[in-house]
Amino acid sequence: MPDDNLLHFEDMPPGTVFPLGPKHVTADEIIAFAMEYDAQPMHLDAEAGRQSILGGLAASGWHSCAMMMRMMTDSYLLRSAAEGAPGIDYVKWKKPVLAGDVLSGETRVLDSRQSQSRPGIGIVSLRHELRNQKGDTVLESENPVMIRLRNPESPSS
Amino acid sequence: MTNDPYFVPGDCQELGSYVFTEESIIAFARQFDPQRFHVDAEAAKDSVFGSLCASGWQTAATWMKLNIAAGAREAQKAKAEGRVLPEFGPSPGIRNLRWFKPVYAGDEIFYSRTVRGTRPLNSRPGWSVLELTSEARNESGELVMSFDSAALVRLPEAEQADI
Numbered sequence: 001m002p003d004d005n006l007l008h009f010e011d012m013p014p015g016t017v018f019p020l021g022p023k024h025v026t027a028d029e030i031i032a033f034a035m036e037y038d039a040q041p042m043h044l045d046a047e048a049g050r051q052s053i054l055g056g057l058a059a060s061g062w063h064s065c066a067m068m069m070r071m072m073t074d075s076y077l078l079r080s081a082a083e084g085a086p087g088i089d090y091v092k093w094k095k096p097v098l099a100g101d102v103l104s105g106e107t108r109v110l111d112s113r114q115s116q117s118r119p120g121i122g123i124v125s126l127r128h129e130l131r132n133q134k135g136d137t138v139l140e141s142e143n144p145v146m147i148r149l150r151n152p153e154s155p156s157s
Numbered sequence: 158m159t160n161d162p163y164f165v166p167g168d169c170q171e172l173g174s175y176v177f178t179e180e181s182i183i184a185f186a187r188q189f190d191p192q193r194f195h196v197d198a199e200a201a202k203d204s205v206f207g208s209l210c211a212s213g214w215q216t217a218a219t220w221m222k223l224n225i226a227a228g229a230r231e232a233q234k235a236k237a238e239g240r241v242l243p244e245f246g247p248s249p250g251i252r253n254l255r256w257f258k259p260v261y262a263g264d265e266i267f268y269s270r271t272v273r274g275t276r277p278l279n280s281r282p283g284w285s286v287l288e289l290t291s292e293a294r295n296e297s298g299e300l301v302m303s304f305d306s307a308a309l310v311r312l313p314e315a316e317q318a319d320i
Contacts, residue, residue: 036222037218037219037221037222037225038218038221038222038225039225039229040225040245042247052246052247053246053247053309054247060218060221061247061248061250062214062217062218062221063218065214065217065218066185066188066189066190066212066214066218067189069189069190069212069214070188070189070190070191073190073191073192077192078191078192082192083204083205084192084194084204084205084206084213084256085213085256086255086256087213087253087254087255087256088251088254088304089252089253090250090251090252090253091250091251091254092249092250093247093248093249093250096247121205146205
């Protein structure tokens with residue numbers, strides 16, 4: 001893909017919205033992730049999940065973050081000139097993500113500015129929200145992403 | 158309120174280390190974060206990172222992997238000694254996660270967690286919120302990641318008070 005077709009800093013002004021999902025979360029995926037990264041009963045076993053505070057076989061919060069990441073790459077990052085992220089301001093796991101849930105939501109650009117230290121790179125502040133099929137918000141997060149400027153000489157932010 | 162014997166503010170626990178192989182980096186990234194610098198060693202050379210590096214979410218999830226493993230070792234030891242450990246519940250979230258440096262293929266990353274404090278959870282009698290700051294460092298001792306997290310815990314005293 002020619003570079004010109006990629007989303008650059010100039011293409012993501014504040015207020016830009018990208019859809020996330022839908023992503024169907026299966027029991028097998030929840031268990032496979034938990035066996036590797038978060039082997040607690042409520043992430044591994046349906047009965048243990050039902051008896052826990054979470055109320056059912058529930059995805060590890062880290063799995064929810066990883067699924068959100070995949071939704072971000074599929075929606076906009078893979079067709080962008082993004083150069084990674086320095087971190088995550090916060091993640092709130094607002095409600096359990098349960099087996100069978102369908103997650104969808106959006107990323108909204110809150111703010112954008114040019115990097116002082118790295119010419120040609122801009123920083124966009126993003127806010128992400130995921131909801132389940134009932135409309136309940138399950139995850140909220142904000143983070144900055146580094147992205148190349150299309151026109152480093154005369155940027156139009 | 159924070160003078161329970163289990164979580165003393167400032168206590169730092171080493172959680173062990175994990176070697177990020179090229180295979181594990183690519184496997185995680187293909188599933189969750191297929192950006193070119195995480196899935197393609199050649200393409201990564203042209204990125205700001207300069208070489209294949211792990212998804213930040215793999216670096217973070219591996220903290221949980223080692224945290225769980227350390228907890229399991231502790232539980233086994235406590236059982237053998239007839240001690241009761243706090244019960245861990247869900248976490249409301251994380252804050253201030255920073256990826257300071259890339260984790261490159263072949264890096265061995267050392268994880269730790271430090272107790273910031275505990276406070277009683279008013280909405281759930283018997284449960285407290287444990288606040289932690291966690292770190293990950295590479296072989297050279299350089300900080301590659303840190304974050305603050307919280308988790309619900311039920312201390313053994315509270316369990317006895319319920320009876």
